[in-house]
Amino acid sequence: MSELRDLYQEVILDHNKRPRNFGALEPADRRAIGHNPLCGDKLTVYVRLDGTRVADVRFEGQGCAISKASASMMTEMVKGLSRDDIAALFESFHHLVTAPDAGDEGDHLGKLTVFAGVREYPTRVKCATLSWHTLRAALEDEAPQPVTTE
Amino acid sequence: MNAINSTVRLQFDVDRLRAEFPILRQQIHGRPLVYLDNANTTQKPRAVLEALNHYYLESNANIHRANHLLSERATQAYEGAREKVRRFINARDVEEVIFTRGCTEAINLVAQSFARPRLREDDEILLTHLEHHSNIVPWQIVCEATGARLRVAPISDRGELDLEQLVALMQERTRLVAIAHVSNALGTVLPVGEIVREAHARGIPVLVDGAQAAPHLPVDVQALDCDFYAFSGHKLYGPTGVGALYGKRALLDAMPPYQGGGSMIASVSFEKTTYNTVPYRFEAGTPNIAGVVGFGAAVDFLISCDLDAVRVHEHELLGRATQQLAEIPDLRIIGEAHEKCGVVSFVYDDVHPHDVGTVLDQEGVAVRAGQHCAQPVMDRYGVPATVRASFALYNTAEDVDALVRAVWRVRDLFGA
Known part of the structure; x- marks a missing residue:
C-alpha cells in the first residue's frame, strides 16, 4: 500500500475528487480534445488568450485519478504563462514522470512534483501527460485535430 | 445437482493443473500472482x-x-x-x-x-x-x-x-x-x-x-x-x-x-x-x-482436462466472484445475464477502472481495466470503462478471494 501512496498522493486524490477549473470556458479562443483509447480517457481543454499568454484555461471530460488530477493542476499552473513558458514546463514535467534520474526540477515544477511517483508506473505516463498534450495542441493550432496518446 | 457437482469436483484437481503452468508460480510486487485476465489471453501449459x-x-x-x-x-x-x-x-x-x-x-x-x-x-x-x-x-x-x-x-x-x-x-x-x-x-x-x-x-x-x-x-x-x-x-x-x-x-x-x-x-x-x-x-x-x-x-x-469438470469449476469461480463482489458497497456489476461464462465486469463507485486496475496489480491481481475492445457496450451502460476479471481452468477460490480483498483495498485508498 505504501508504494501506491507514492503514486496516489493526497494532493492527487484531492484534485481527482474536486478538480479545479473544471467545466467549459465560454467563450474560448482555443479548444482541443485529447483521447487515450487505451483506457477511454477523454478531455477537452479550453484556452482564452491574451496575446501569447494564457489568460484563462479550463478543462472537462472524464479520466482516471492521474489524468484528472494532472489536468486540474496543470490549469492552475499555466494561467498567465506564455506559450514558451508552458512548452518548457511541459518538457520538465515530461522528464519528471518518465526519467529515472529526475528529481531536481522541484523549484521549477512546484507542486507538480507530486507526480514523480508516476515514473514507477510506465503505463500511467500517458494518463499524466494527456492534458499537457491537449493543451499544447490547443496552443499550437487554431483548429486543432483531436490528439491521442496512442 | 449438488451430488453431480461434488462428484465432478473430486475428479478435478486444480493444484495438479496449476503445476502445468510454470508462469503462475511467480510473485508480482512481492505477492503471489493471481492471474484473472484470461479473456484477454490465457497462460500456456507446459505441453504447449x-x-x-x-x-x-x-x-x-x-x-x-x-x-x-x-x-x-x-x-x-x-x-x-x-x-x-x-x-x-x-x-x-x-x-x-x-x-x-x-x-x-x-x-x-x-x-x-x-x-x-x-x-x-x-x-x-x-x-x-x-x-x-x-x-x-x-x-x-x-x-x-x-x-x-x-x-x-x-x-x-x-x-x-x-x-x-x-x-x-x-x-x-x-x-x-x-x-x-x-x-x-x-x-x-x-x-x-x-x-x-x-x-x-x-x-x-x-x-x-x-x-x-x-x-x-x-x-x-x-x-x-x-x-x-x-x-x-x-x-x-x-x-x-x-x-x-x-x-x-x-x-x-x-x-x-x-x-x-x-x-x-x-x-x-x-x-x-x-x-x-x-x-x-x-x-x-x-x-x-x-x-x-x-x-x-x-x-x-x-x-485432456475433462471439459465438463472444467465448466463446473469455472462456473463456481464466476458465481463466487459475483456474489462476493456484489457485497461491496457502491460496486456495480456490468452484465448480469442469466447465462454467463468466464467473465465478471464491474465499476466501483466513481473510481476510474484504470485506478482500480493499478491497485489490484499492486496486490498481485492481474485484471483488465478498459473498454475491452467493446466501446458500444461501454456506451450502452454509460461507463468509460470497466474492470474485468476473467477465469480459466487454473484459477482457484483463493484467487477469487484475493481479487475481492484487493477491491476492498481500493476503497481504503480512495475513501469511497
Whole structure:
C-alpha cells in the first residue's frame, strides 16, 4: 500500500475528487480534445488568450485519478504563462514522470512534483501527460485535430 | 445437482493443473500472482511450450513444399493440428478448418471473401450491441466498399439479447448475421443455436465469433449448424498469432481467395492463375507453423482436462466472484445475464477502472481495466470503462478471494 501512496498522493486524490477549473470556458479562443483509447480517457481543454499568454484555461471530460488530477493542476499552473513558458514546463514535467534520474526540477515544477511517483508506473505516463498534450495542441493550432496518446 | 457437482469436483484437481503452468508460480510486487485476465489471453501449459520447443528443435522446415524428411515432419505436425482442431469443434471435414492469424483475421477473411462479393447497396449485415470491435469493424469496412448497412440488435440492461428483436431485424435484405457466442465484455452467453435456426429459416447465413466461448463451452459446429465459426488459439491456452476459421465446405468452395501468394495456388502464369482447393486457398504464404502445432497441443491439453469438470469449476469461480463482489458497497456489476461464462465486469463507485486496475496489480491481481475492445457496450451502460476479471481452468477460490480483498483495498485508498 505504501508504494501506491507514492503514486496516489493526497494532493492527487484531492484534485481527482474536486478538480479545479473544471467545466467549459465560454467563450474560448482555443479548444482541443485529447483521447487515450487505451483506457477511454477523454478531455477537452479550453484556452482564452491574451496575446501569447494564457489568460484563462479550463478543462472537462472524464479520466482516471492521474489524468484528472494532472489536468486540474496543470490549469492552475499555466494561467498567465506564455506559450514558451508552458512548452518548457511541459518538457520538465515530461522528464519528471518518465526519467529515472529526475528529481531536481522541484523549484521549477512546484507542486507538480507530486507526480514523480508516476515514473514507477510506465503505463500511467500517458494518463499524466494527456492534458499537457491537449493543451499544447490547443496552443499550437487554431483548429486543432483531436490528439491521442496512442 | 449438488451430488453431480461434488462428484465432478473430486475428479478435478486444480493444484495438479496449476503445476502445468510454470508462469503462475511467480510473485508480482512481492505477492503471489493471481492471474484473472484470461479473456484477454490465457497462460500456456507446459505441453504447449514443449510442443513449440520440440517443433523447432526436431522438425522445423517449411510445409507442403519440399521433399525432405524435416519438411514431411513439419507438414505432418501442421496437418495433424488441423485434425485436432476439427475434432475439437466437431467439424465434418478437416478441409473445413482454415488456420489464420487469430479470430480477428478469421472474421476479416469471411468479410472480404464471403460477404464483400455478395453485398449490394442497401443490403444488411445484422450484429448485436455486445460485439467485440473485431466483429464490428470488418463489417463496416465491407459496408463502406459496397454501400451495405449494419443493423444492430439491442441488449437489455442485464446484458441479454432479446431474441425476438434480433429475429425482427432479419429482413429481406439481411445477407449475414454475425454474433458472438460469448460476450467478452459482459460474459453473456448467446443462444447461438436458436439464432442459427431462425436465420436459416429465412435463408440467412450466420458467422459466430467464438473467441470467448471455445475455451469454456463445448463447441459442436455441426450441432450449432452455423456457417462460420471463428476463434483464436491464445485464448485457449495456445500460442499467440494463431486462430482458426471453420466454414461449411460448400460455402468455402465458392469463396474467392482472401490473400494471394504461395501455397494458395494450383498453377501460376502471367496470363492466368488457378487457385488451390480449400483450406489451402485461404492460407497464402508460409503460415505460423509452430503456432499451429502449439494450438494443436493446446486443444489436446484442454480436452485432456475433462471439459465438463472444467465448466463446473469455472462456473463456481464466476458465481463466487459475483456474489462476493456484489457485497461491496457502491460496486456495480456490468452484465448480469442469466447465462454467463468466464467473465465478471464491474465499476466501483466513481473510481476510474484504470485506478482500480493499478491497485489490484499492486496486490498481485492481474485484471483488465478498459473498454475491452467493446466501446458500444461501454456506451450502452454509460461507463468509460470497466474492470474485468476473467477465469480459466487454473484459477482457484483463493484467487477469487484475493481479487475481492484487493477491491476492498481500493476503497481504503480512495475513501469511497
